[in-house]
Amino acid sequence: MTLVTLLLLAAALIGIGLYGALSQQSFVMLMMGLELMLNGVMLAAVAFWALSGAGAPEGQLLTIVVMAVMAIEMAMGFALVVAVFRTNQADMTEALSGLKH
Amino acid sequence: MDYPLGVDIAFLLLAVLAVVSAWRVFCTDSMVRASFFLLVSFIAVGVIMMLLAAVYLGVAMFFMMAVEMMVMALFMVMFMMNPAGLNPMMMVHQHRLSIGAGVAAFVVLGGVALLADFPVRPLPAGLxxxxxxxxxxxxxxxxxxxxxxxxxxxxxxxxxxxxSHRGRYGGAAEGSMPPGLEPGGEPAGMPEAEEGGGHHHHCH
Structure with missing residues (x-):
């Protein structure tokens, strides 16, 4: 377990997440891609904190902030899914072609 | 910083688990299973965080992700047409571009990890x-x-x-139609149009 291997793992998670966020048609699957990217970001932040940052407490705080971002993303994402489903009966990104229902 | 062999082996297994389950998220037929694969990936990363001495963050990850993935599985069952994976599912668009973007992100970030010269400053002893x-x-x-x-x-x-279902200016679903029971069919479950009955709205 070195900084390089940890960062490679984080890069792999971010890459898979980016693939998912760009390719999935269903809103919830798309959000899963975003979550995976944030997962990689958190892992990279903790790896830097532990191996390259001499345990500076701000490193852990950054991870907490990313966790808050993740919670916000999930909550807003689900609320938007509900709102879109109410107006358009859509659960796929393709079904949204305009801003007004 | 040198870790004992056991930690290295555990990290290797967890890393493989995290990547494989992250990949399975997007190629399993069942969307509920996809959310559980995502949970496995998050838990593997949480354990790696604990190996790195970020105990609080690792445990917070378990709590948060366990709840979050349950909510996600619930949403899958509520909204998706194929939550149980009974039919093969491959709902993707711009597939090649996405694979290219994912691989490019991995190559660029991995290149940074391999080539950049990060300072080596491990955790102090009494932290x-x-x-x-x-x-x-x-x-x-x-x-x-x-x-x-x-x-x-x-x-x-x-x-x-x-x-929220009810907005300030009336119901949120006003003007929208429920989906048909078959594609292009009549809207299902529409309330009968009310005639009279004292439901007129007057402006006072």
Missing amino acids: EPVRSLGEEMLGDSMLIFESAGVVLLTTMVGVVVLA
């Missing part, structure tokens, strides 16, 4: 990670921490506004 995090959150960085809390509260308000 208590949880204590230092707590003192940072309620000390120097309190403003940041509290701002995150206020942003979360704002999100809660916004989410309720977005998702």
Whole structure:
């Protein structure tokens, strides 16, 4: 377990997440891609904190902030899914072609 | 910093688990299973965080992700047409571009990891990670921490506004049609049009 291997793992998670966020048609699957990217970001932040940052407490705080971002993303994402489903009966990104229902 | 062999082996297994389950998220037929694969990936990363001595963050990850993935599985069952994976599912668009973008992101970030010269400054010997995090959150960085809390509260308000059934100017579903039971069919479950019955809205 070195900084390089940890960062490679984080890069792999971010890459898979980016693939998912760009390719999935269903809103919830798309959000899963975003979550995976944030997962990689958190892992990279903790790896830097532990191996390259001499345990500076701000490193852990950054991870907490990313966790808050993740919670916000999930909550807003689900609320938007509900709102879109109410107006358009859509659960796929393709079904949204305009801003007004 | 040198870790004992056991930690290295555990990290290797967890890394493989995290990547494989992350990949399975997007190629399993069942969307509920996809959310559980995502949970496995998050838990593997949480354990790696604990191996790195970020105990609090690792455990917080377990709690948060366990709940979050349950909610996600619930949403899958509510909204998706194929939550149980009874039919093969491959719902993707711009597939090649996405694969290319994912691989490019991995190559670029991995190249940075391999080529950049990061300083080697391991954790100091007597550090208590949880204590230092707590003192940072309620000390120097309190403003940041509290701002995150206020942003979360704002999100809660916004989410309720977005998702609430009844808006200020009438029902949220006003003007929209429920989906048909078959593609292009009659809208299902529409309430019967009310005739009379004292439901007229008057402006006072």
